[in-house]
Amino acid sequence: MTRDVFVFVECKDSVPRKASLELLSVGRQVASHFSSGLFAVVVGSGVKDAAQMVSGYADTTVLVDNESLADYGWDTYGSVLEGVLKKYEPMFLLGMSSMTGKDLFPRIAVRLQAAMISDAVGLDLEGEGIKIKKPLFGGKVISWLAPKADSMVIVTFRPNSFAVGNAGEKGPIVEEQFTAETNPGIKPISFEKTGSKKVDLQEADFIICGGRGMKAAEHFSMLDEIADLMGGRTGASRTVVDSKWREYDDQIGKSGKTVSPKLYIGCGLSGALHHIMGMDTSGVIVAINKDPNAPIFQYADYGIVDDLFAVLPALKDELKKTREDT
Amino acid sequence: MKVLVFIKEVADTEARIIISSDQKDLEIENKYTVNFFDEFAVEEAIRIKESLKDVEITVCTFAPPRAVEALRTTIAMGADRAFLIDSRNHESDDPLIVSRILAGFAVKEGFDLILCGRQAMDDESANVGPMIAEFLKIPHVNQVTRLQVSGNGTAEVQNEIEGGKKVSEVLLPALLTTQKGLNEPRVPLITGVMKAMKTEIAVLDPAAIEIPFGSIDRETSKILVLSYELPAKRPSVSIIEGASPEEKATGLVRALKEEAKVL
Ligand SMILES: Cc1cc2nc3c(=O)[nH]c(=O)nc-3n(C[C@H](O)[C@H](O)[C@H](O)COP(=O)(O)OP(=O)(O)OC[C@H]3O[C@@H](n4cnc5c(N)ncnc54)[C@H](O)[C@@H]3O)c2cc1C
Ligand SMILES: Cc1cc2nc3c(=O)[nH]c(=O)nc-3n(C[C@H](O)[C@H](O)[C@H](O)COP(=O)(O)OP(=O)(O)OC[C@H]3O[C@@H](n4cnc5c(N)ncnc54)[C@H](O)[C@@H]3O)c2cc1C
Numbered sequence: 001m002t003r004d005v006f007v008f009v010e011c012k013d014s015v016p017r018k019a020s021l022e023l024l025s026v027g028r029q030v031a032s033h034f035s036s037g038l039f040a041v042v043v044g045s046g047v048k049d050a051a052q053m054v055s056g057y058a059d060t061t062v063l064v065d066n067e068s069l070a071d072y073g074w075d076t077y078g079s080v081l082e083g084v085l086k087k088y089e090p091m092f093l094l095g096m097s098s099m100t101g102k103d104l105f106p107r108i109a110v111r112l113q114a115a116m117i118s119d120a121v122g123l124d125l126e127g128e129g130i131k132i133k134k135p136l137f138g139g140k141v142i143s144w145l146a147p148k149a150d151s152m153v154i155v156t157f158r159p160n161s162f163a164v165g166n167a168g169e170k171g172p173i174v175e176e177q178f179t180a181e182t183n184p185g186i187k188p189i190s191f192e193k194t195g196s197k198k199v200d201l202q203e204a205d206f207i208i209c210g211g212r213g214m215k216a217a218e219h220f221s222m223l224d225e226i227a228d229l230m231g232g233r234t235g236a237s238r239t240v241v242d243s244k245w246r247e248y249d250d251q252i253g254k255s256g257k258t259v260s261p262k263l264y265i266g267c268g269l270s271g272a273l274h275h276i277m278g279m280d281t282s283g284v285i286v287a288i289n290k291d292p293n294a295p296i297f298q299y300a301d302y303g304i305v306d307d308l309f310a311v312l313p314a315l316k317d318e319l320k321k322t323r324e325d326t
Numbered sequence: 327m328k329v330l331v332f333i334k335e336v337a338d339t340e341a342r343i344i345i346s347s348d349q350k351d352l353e354i355e356n357k358y359t360v361n362f363f364d365e366f367a368v369e370e371a372i373r374i375k376e377s378l379k380d381v382e383i384t385v386c387t388f389a390p391p392r393a394v395e396a397l398r399t400t401i402a403m404g405a406d407r408a409f410l411i412d413s414r415n416h417e418s419d420d421p422l423i424v425s426r427i428l429a430g431f432a433v434k435e436g437f438d439l440i441l442c443g444r445q446a447m448d449d450e451s452a453n454v455g456p457m458i459a460e461f462l463k464i465p466h467v468n469q470v471t472r473l474q475v476s477g478n479g480t481a482e483v484q485n486e487i488e489g490g491k492k493v494s495e496v497l498l499p500a501l502l503t504t505q506k507g508l509n510e511p512r513v514p515l516i517t518g519v520m521k522a523m524k525t526e527i528a529v530l531d532p533a534a535i536e537i538p539f540g541s542i543d544r545e546t547s548k549i550l551v552l553s554y555e556l557p558a559k560r561p562s563v564s565i566i567e568g569a570s571p572e573e574k575a576t577g578l579v580r581a582l583k584e585e586a587k588v589l
Contacts, residue, residue, distance in 0.1 A: 107459070
C-alpha cells in the first residue's frame with residue numbers, strides 16, 4: 001500500500017462539484033502531511049473537461065471515461081472505482097457525504113475491507129497520524145476518530161467542511177480502462193428530474209429557510225428571490241414540508257438534510273432541536289422571528305425581532321445593493 | 327416470502343448525553359426510540375404482508391437487551407417474529423463489524439427481501455444497509471420512496487438519487503433502505519400491544535451465529551475512538567436594533583458584510 005491520497009470527484013452535468021474541490025484542497029494538506037501524492041479520480045461519460053479542470057488541484061488525475069458510465073449506479077461506478085483503488089493502492093480515499101457517496105462507498109469499504117468513517121466535518125493533522133472529526137447525535141457531541149493504520153481508509157465529508165484553495169499547475173491526466181459491470185438484479189425503468197433547482201441544498205453557500213411563520217406556500221417566492229439573488233437555495237422546516245408548501249427535498253433537520261452553508265437565514269421558524277440538528281454547523285446563523293423568546297435565537301449569531309413580512313422586502317433590497325456593489 | 331427488517335434503537339433527541347471527565351465515554355439518558363427511518367421499513371413490510379399471501383416478517387436488532395422494547399413495538403405494529411442479537415461484549419464502533427453480524431443473521435434466517443432505514447439518527451453513518459447487501463452479494467437500492475413487490479420475485483422501486491427520482495425493477499433477493507415519504511407508519515392497536523406483550527423475543531449470542539464474512543471480534547475494529555467533546559458554542563446572539571424593519575434589515579446586512587464578512 002502507498003501513502004497516497006485519492007479524492008473521488010463527483011460531477012454534476014459533467015462539471016466537478018464544488019465539494020469535490022473542497023476535498024482536493026484538504027487532500028493536499030493530508031498528502032503533504034504524509035509526504036505522498038494527491039490523486040483526483042474522475043469517473044463518468046464525457047468528463048474529460050472535468051478531469052482537465054481538477055487536474056490543477058491534484059498531482060495526478062485518474063480518468064475513466066466511457067459511455068456505460070453516463071448514469072451513476074453503484075454497480076458500474078463501484079466496479080470501476082474498485083479497479084482503480086486495487087491498482088493504485090492508496091492509503092486514503094476521500095469522498096462526499098452525498099446521496100451518491102452514501103450509496104457507493106459502503107460497498108467499496110466491504111470490497112476493500114477498508115476503515116470507513118462517514119459524514120465527517122473536519123480533520124486534524126497534528127503529530128503522526130490523522131484525526132477525523134465527526135458529529136454524533138445531531139451535533140450534540142463531537143467525536144474524534146482515528147483509523148487503524150493497516151488498511152485503506154475511506155472518509156466521507158459533508159459539503160462545506162473545507163474552503164476551496166487555488167488551483168496550481170496542472171498535473172498529468174492518466175486515462176484508465178476499466179469495464180463498468182452492471183448488476184443484473186437492477187433494471188432502470190425511468191428517471192424523473194425533480195425541480196429545476198440549480199444549487200444543491202447541501203452544497204449551497206447561502207440558505208434562506210422558511211418555517212411555519214411564512215404562513216402559506218405562495219409567500220416562499222420571497223425567499224426564492226433572495227436565494228436566487230445570492231446564488232443559494234431556499235430551505236424549509238418540517239412543518240412547512242408536512243403542510244405541502246414545499247417539497248421534502250427542501251427539508252432541513254434531523255429527518256431531512258444536514259446543511260452547513262456559510263450563511264444561513266431562518267425566517268419564521270422556532271428553532272426546534274430537530275431543526276437545529278440539521279443546520280448548527282453553518283458558518284453564520286441569522287434568525288428572523290417576531291417572538292424574542294423563540295429558541296432559534298439561542299443558536300443564532302444575529303437576530304432580528306420583527307414581522308418577517310416587513311423585514312424580508314427590505315432585506316432583499318439591501319442584499320441586492322451589496323450584490324451590485326461587488 | 328420472507329421479509330427481514332433491521333432496526334436500530336437510538337437515543338431520543340431529547341435524551342441528555344454526558345461526556346465522561348476523561349472524554350472517553352458517553353453516558354446517555356435512558357430515553358430510547360426506534361430509529362425514525364426504521365419505522366418506515368417496519369410499516370412497509372406490514373403493507374407487503376397485507377397485499378401478498380404467505381409473507382413472514384422477521385425483525386432483528388443488534389443491541390443490548392433493553393432494545394427488546396423496541397422490538398415489541400414492531401410486533402405490536404404487525405411483525406411476526408423478532409430477534410435481539412446481544413451486543414454486550416461485541417459493541418463496536420466499526421460499521422463493518424455490525425454489518426457482518428447482521429449479514430450473518432440474514433444468512434441463518436434466509437430472506438427474499440431485506441429492509442433497513444436510510445440512516446441511524448445517532449451516528450448517521452448510512453453504511454449498514456449497503457454494507458450488508460455487499461456482504462450478501464445482493465443488489466441494494468437506497469432511499470426508497472415507493473415500493474411495489476410483485477408475487478413473482480421482482481419489485482418496482484422508486485428512490486431518490488442525485489438530481490431526481492429513479493424507478494427501477496429489482497430482482498429479489500435485494501436490500502432496500504427506506505426514506506420518509508414511503509408510507510405513514512401506523513400506531514399499534516391495543517390488540518397488537520397485547521400480542522406483543524405475550525410474544526417471546528429470542529436473544530441470540532453473536533458468537534453462536536455462523537458469520538462467514540470475517541471477524542466480529544472488537545479487536546479487529548478498524549476505527550479508534552480518541553475522544554468526545556461538546557461542540558464549540560456560539561457567542562450569544564447579537565440582536566440588530568432599529569426603529570423600523572427597514573433599518574433592521576440595513577443593520578443586519580452591514581453586520582454580515584463588515585463584521586461577519588460573509589457577504
Ligand atoms: C422525529 C422527528 C423528526 C423531526 N425532524 C425535523 C426536521 O428534520 N426538520 C424540522 O424542521 N423539524 C423536524 N421536526 C419537527 C420539529 O420538532 C418542529 O416541530 C418543527 O421544526 C417546527 O417548525 P417551525 O419552526 O417551522 O414551526 P413553529 O415551531 O410553529 O415555529 C414558527 C415560528 O414562526 C414565528 N412566526 C410566526 N409568524 C411570524 C411572523 N409574521 N414573523 C416572524 N416570525 C413569525 C413564531 O414566533 C414561531 O417561532 C421533527 C420532529 C420529530 C418528532
Ligand atoms: C464515535 C463512535 C463511537 C461508537 N461507539 C460505539 C460503541 O461503543 N458501541 C456500539 O454499540 N456502537 C458504537 N458506535 C456505533 C456503531 O459504530 C454504529 O452503530 C455502526 O457503525 C452502524 O452505523 P450507524 O449506527 O450509523 O447505522 P447506519 O448505517 O446509519 O444505519 C442504517 C440502517 O441500518 C440498520 N442498522 C444500523 N445499525 C443497526 C443495528 N445495530 N441493529 C440492527 N439494524 C441496524 C437500521 O435499519 C438503520 O436504519 C459508535 C459510533 C461512532 C461514530
